[in-house]
Amino acid sequence: MVNTARGTLAVTMQPGPAELDAGGRSTREGPEMRLKVDAYRCIGAGRCVWVAPVVFEQDEDGIVVLLDATPPADLAGEVAEAVRMCPVEAIELNGVSDAE
Numbered sequence: 001m002v003n004t005a006r007g008t009l010a011v012t013m014q015p016g017p018a019e020l021d022a023g024g025r026s027t028r029e030g031p032e033m034r035l036k037v038d039a040y041r042c043i044g045a046g047r048c049v050w051v052a053p054v055v056f057e058q059d060e061d062g063i064v065v066l067l068d069a070t071p072p073a074d075l076a077g078e079v080a081e082a083v084r085m086c087p088v089e090a091i092e093l094n095g096v097s098d099a100e
């Protein structure tokens, strides 16, 4: 678990060494999704965690923690829904903070 506190920069986790090939590229299949979260903007509503609990978590203050910055393609629906449902547009997917 990665702990963040309000006021810290967003946490972005990259694939671990076991998920990268010799050239440093992700071995996951499908279109790559790149997520960022803005802990300054997050109000702790928890919608992202409710929709995609393997990608998002909340710290002890309720602020979003990004568990996987490059989730696999089979989570695309949940990730897009989390981006759309965030009331403060704190989640950015491929450079866009609102999927709609």
Ligand code: SF4
Residues within 6 Å of the ligand: 037, 041, 042, 043, 044, 045, 046, 047, 048, 049, 056, 058, 062, 063, 064, 085, 086, 087, 088, 089, 090, 091
């Ligand atoms: S849905 Fe948005 S405001 Fe709510 S915890 Fe997730 S990032 Fe924070």
